[in-house]
Amino acid sequence: MEVFRCNARLLRQLGLVSLGNIRSTKTQLPRFQHRAFASVTEASSTSSDTSPLQQSNPLNVQPKRSSVPYRKFNPIFLRDSCTCPRCVDPSSKQKNFQTTEIPENISIKSAETLPNRDVKITWSNDIPSWGPDHVSVIPQSFIDIHSTRTGINLDRSHERIGQFWDTEKIASELQYVDYNEYLNKDEILYLALFQLRRYGLLLVRGVPDSEKAVEEITGRIGNLRDTFYGRTWDVKSVPKAKNVAYTSQYLGLHMDLCYMADPPGFQFLHCLRNTCEGGASIFSDSFRAAASLKRGHFNNLCKTETAFHYRNAGEHYYHTHKVIELATRHPTTIKYINWSPPFQAPYDLTPHMQRKEFNNHLQAAREFASLIESPENMFEYKLQEGECVIFNNRRVLHGRRGFDTGTGERWLKGAYVDTDVFMSRFRVLNERFRAESKKIDEMAKYVNPKS
Numbered sequence: 001m002e003v004f005r006c007n008a009r010l011l012r013q014l015g016l017v018s019l020g021n022i023r024s025t026k027t028q029l030p031r032f033q034h035r036a037f038a039s040v041t042e043a044s045s046t047s048s049d050t051s052p053l054q055q056s057n058p059l060n061v062q063p064k065r066s067s068v069p070y071r072k073f074n075p076i077f078l079r080d081s082c083t084c085p086r087c088v089d090p091s092s093k094q095k096n097f098q099t100t101e102i103p104e105n106i107s108i109k110s111a112e113t114l115p116n117r118d119v120k121i122t123w124s125n126d127i128p129s130w131g132p133d134h135v136s137v138i139p140q141s142f143i144d145i146h147s148t149r150t151g152i153n154l155d156r157s158h159e160r161i162g163q164f165w166d167t168e169k170i171a172s173e174l175q176y177v178d179y180n181e182y183l184n185k186d187e188i189l190y191l192a193l194f195q196l197r198r199y200g201l202l203l204v205r206g207v208p209d210s211e212k213a214v215e216e217i218t219g220r221i222g223n224l225r226d227t228f229y230g231r232t233w234d235v236k237s238v239p240k241a242k243n244v245a246y247t248s249q250y251l252g253l254h255m256d257l258c259y260m261a262d263p264p265g266f267q268f269l270h271c272l273r274n275t276c277e278g279g280a281s282i283f284s285d286s287f288r289a290a291a292s293l294k295r296g297h298f299n300n301l302c303k304t305e306t307a308f309h310y311r312n313a314g315e316h317y318y319h320t321h322k323v324i325e326l327a328t329r330h331p332t333t334i335k336y337i338n339w340s341p342p343f344q345a346p347y348d349l350t351p352h353m354q355r356k357e358f359n360n361h362l363q364a365a366r367e368f369a370s371l372i373e374s375p376e377n378m379f380e381y382k383l384q385e386g387e388c389v390i391f392n393n394r395r396v397l398h399g400r401r402g403f404d405t406g407t408g409e410r411w412l413k414g415a416y417v418d419t420d421v422f423m424s425r426f427r428v429l430n431e432r433f434r435a436e437s438k439k440i441d442e443m444a445k446y447v448n449p450k451s
Helices: 002-014 075-080 140-145 149-155 167-173 179-184 186-198 213-219 286-291 295-303 351-372 419-441
Strands: 107-113 119-124 135-138 175-178 201-205 233-235 251-254 266-274 281-285 305-312 315-322 324-326 334-337 378-381 387-392 396-400 410-417
Touching: 075 107, 075 119, 075 135, 135 140, 140 149, 167 378, 175 179, 175 186, 179 186, 179 201, 179 213, 186 201, 186 387, 186 419, 213 266, 213 387, 213 410, 281 286, 286 334, 286 351, 295 315, 295 324, 295 351, 315 324, 387 396
Parallel strands: 175 201
Antiparallel strands: 107 119, 119 135, 201 387, 233 410, 251 396, 266 387, 266 410, 281 378, 281 396, 305 315, 324 334
């Protein structure tokens, strides 16, 4: 497996390193350093003061924080962070001033550390309309949070909790939640969202035989994403299908709606019927594949645009994306993958550009396709009636085996939720339950129970 030894060096150079113990069905992959682990999960900091998530307590993401004195902070930063009722509306929680209104020469006139360690500050050269009697109280918790990148990441729920997976790993680690508990217990919802952030794949079991059930599941997180397919949509074989998903043929690994500027973050597929032969769902971790690419191929997929379109049934959607999309703020961080061969449009390449770029890009794309489609990386699971699979549409590729409509029926009900909606719900729950993470993690249920 020379490719992994080569890629370990590449990943260290690029800062694209997975959490330690990635397993292969054929060989043990190298134990990578944890420092840049956030790079392969989502847009988060590249700081080095966060430990990797420990398998023994996977929800416990509370590294130690160190605090610096308030005097180390820029006075404008502290003034801008004032949350007194005059600066931040108590009802709307929105600021009543602009950062640019703060004078450049503002300074701390006096500062008093209160018994609870909060800092009470008066200002010289404050915003003119605020007057000399304005007082800011900066909570010690705010100072703790903003003293380190770790603290900031925890506050914004950017902590590093994702993990690569291959077929063997996800088969042993895939979790499910009970439908009724998911709907009625916030700690179970938190557990579900956490697992989706970690692996991007989760099952809900015990879902009622109702076309509305998928809306109940998505609504627990927030508003679903309405598209030209509808608020929800049926995945079943129909005559003269307008989408390859609505046939019985094999559907290769892909992501949905790459022909839009902002594809949906999470997809939900509720299995209402699955009595025919075939039709198993397949999934693959695109982040793992991307991090295993040869260096030149990785760089090519980071910079070359691929076009996607839906041009049918009175619709014409079109957008280009890089296959590997890096975070703007942290350019060594994989933020999204964009891969959808069924909806790929002709490349935006003139003959001159084709001579220079096309072959290099095709070589990179072929290696990526080979990695995601490798038996070591493709997880196959036949959904049962009453199950709903949820997966990260910007990370986990999905597809299905062909099926025989003459032997039964296959009917899934689908819906989408945007990443922003998902992360809003996760942040709220994370604030509530982070301290109880160990207890909640003990509630985990595995598709393949651990011995």
